[in-house]
Amino acid sequence: MNALRLPVRRAGASTGAPLVNPWAALAMPVLVFLVVCFLVPLIVMGMRAVTDLPSDAGGDVLVNFRRFFEGEANVRVLGNTFWVAVLSTLTCLAIGYPYAYLMTVASPRWTGILLIAVLVPFWSSLLVRTYAWQVILRDTGLINSTLIGWGLIAEPLDLYQTTTAVILGMTHVLLPFMVLPLFTTMSRIDPELTKAAANLGATPARAFLRVFLPLSVPGVLSGSLLVFVLALGFYITPALLGSPKDTMLSAFIATRVQQQLDWGLASAMALVLIGVTLAVLFVASRFIRVRDVFGALESD
């Protein structure tokens, strides 16, 4: 219980500060837990990429990676994963930017309503939402039945199990991750700046393009990075709303484990997916402070 002793408040990071204080002990249980129940499982899984080798590997420890990159279908899925992530990021930006802007200029009450509208889906069941999209997009779903009922179309539109459906569903899930960083950035932009531009004779469009837009770029970059990285790992939504050709890497990995028990290839793919994610974060870190992106999630 010594750990609970209150340390005397110091002015700044004083030079005589001990390297470890008693409070640190309280962080140990969760850190040990995460090492044992999170990090070790990931390492155990990752190891299988170089230990679970096919019998004809002949000591080639990288054979699973070679199998991945030599398989035409695998590379296509990797490319598709990238493409879908890019499309979802662009769609999120197209909807998220005006949405966050609206939140910034609206009255506090409306800002609250818009915030709740974006947070409620954030915390509601992914599976329920994806199921809802099925109900909406099916041949006998809400959109097709309504359009046929109004006599606008004769045959149902091909919506369900298309890339469009995947993008619609993924954007719905990912939009909060775009809107929240954008709103944080935009609400910090001093409204006097655009007013000053207008007073100096700029048209509203020009004031927006030359003043507001450049100032909102950090939010755009943070939101896009967050959405893109999360989109790379999507599984449920593309599997339920897309066709087999919309398969993303996650679903591909799941199939290797569940149906083929090919742990070597599955682990190699998992490492490729982690590698791609880290590469994106690394490239992004040259332009923005990645720490800020996860600022909302920061624990220190």
Add this chain to the structure above:
Amino acid sequence: MGDTDSWRAPRRLALLAFGVVAVLYLVGPMLVVIPMSFTAANILSWPPEGFSTQWYEKMVEDPQWSRGFVNSLQVAVLTALLSSVLGTLGALGIVRGRFPGKALANALILSPLIVPVIIIAIGFFAFFSIARLTGSLPGLVLAHTALAVPFVIINVGTILRTMDRNLELAAASLGADPIRTFRRVTFPLILPGVLAGALFAFITSWDEVVVSIFMTTTRFRTLPVEMWEQVRQVVDPTVAAVATVVMAVTTTVLVFVFVVRRRVVVR
């Protein structure tokens, strides 16, 4: 001002129209499921016909759904308890503690939110099969806690970083020992964060599909896994009824979060 209003009017109208459409896009899809669950028709097509509670009856009578419901509830409650204990201690340690490798510790705590969930899922599966914990309640609780504990740390950490440390110093200077100070001053102050974190942990577990798919067996299944299996095979509206129940539980918990959060403001 009249001058600016004249160009603002059409722009405001466009923004307003956009806002309505966007809110509809965000909230609408989930509301579609509710009328669907009360359809009298046997197929999942829009619009729902008549009114019937048959799909709710079918859901209650089917032991797979009811067992899934009980299993999910158990896993979610235990996950919330374990996460809030580990997470609260962790937040105190991370925010107030000083130790080497703290940046690394921070990265470890946040990584369950960033690593693609399928990778976490097969990692758990590979590891817990060795420990023979797949298809068991403890195994799934441990796995869900790893996913949920960051939310508790974030919630408690936010309060810890903004609270007035002088309150603790005052208690100490008035003669309270450290334990008493913690029990009577610190803990009541961070309690809303602990509760909000626990509720978010509950929702995380209650809705979790991907890790659960790998960590459950036909003998021990949670509600989302049962839904995942049925959505792909059966096309009758029972899943709509289940989805409505799942949503009702999540919404109730979220309302609690708002109540808890509001308390913080009131104080």
